[in-house]
Amino acid sequence: MKNIFSVFKRKKSSDVAKDRLKILLISDRVNCSPEVLERIKADIAEVISKYMKIDVNTMEIQISKTGMKSINNTKTPTLYANIPILDLRNK
């Protein structure tokens, strides 16, 4: 009986592992903690908002390890930002 209840209560441990890894790998890849990433996101949103109306809630930024080629022709981690524009005109 105890087992049956705990099945309902607990989150699947595989999901916990996945979530932990996703956050962990982002910071591993660029030596950048999730908190820093959040601050970058907030700052980008602030700057873009000066020029157009964007959807801050659905915007996302992520760091990809297989990024673009940089000057010395090696692949470097790249910061991608997806920012939905609500209104192109200046506010």
Next chain:
Amino acid sequence: MSEVIVVTSGKGGVGKTTTSANVGTGLASLGKKVVLIDTDIGLRNLDVVMGLENRIVYNLVDVVEGNCRIKQALIKDKRYPSLYLMPSAQTRDKTSVNPGQMKKMIAALKEQYDYIILDCPAGIEQGFQNAIAAADRAIVVTTPEVSAIRDADRIIGLLEANDFNKIDLVVNRVRNDLIKRGDMMSINDVVDILSIPLLGFVPDDENVVIATNQGEPLVGSNTYAGIAYMNITKRVTGLEVPPMEFPKTVTFWTRVSDLFKKKQEV
């Protein structure tokens, strides 16, 4: 055209040596000329997994230092005449060899063999650098565990930084009963996180332990791991092989394990 493949993982104990031995043996069973090279200097293992530990005379360091010719260090496999092992040195350390020397040796081997498989040591130090120096492509081995996947991700980053453009994934020790229960990341989860092409998965199979005890790779045998490794081997050569019947094996496994559970309860 010959291919040089490094088998690597970052983390130790996830199955690099087992994968090297089975893929190498599998390729030889398909009629390819293969050399397996153990690059783990100081901690050699591939010789025992292949069951060839009693035949070692010369090793990798002897070749590199010019104490013997390449041919003298190559040990012919027990079962397949087109398969050779170059053992590592047990009493030396990783600094005995440098990437330049590895490149030179492998260039010479490339002339005579179809596949050169490098069993990479754990870690990202000089042993790793030696192993990847001369390789054209990489097989990254991981298990569906947080620590192994984290290290695999780091390794993939390093391989990409070293301009590898063919990096494939092998997910080892997969347990479908745990996946179904939600206590192990699925193969899709792992592929999703690491985002490199999947070469195949290997179920957690006690036959691997038995095969290692006996010093005979189980590739091609009628076991789950044997079939899985044969599929992986074929995909290495570029053949399209449909994925292993996972659902079927699952029901079989769970049925068997359920049987046992019931018995124990009674």
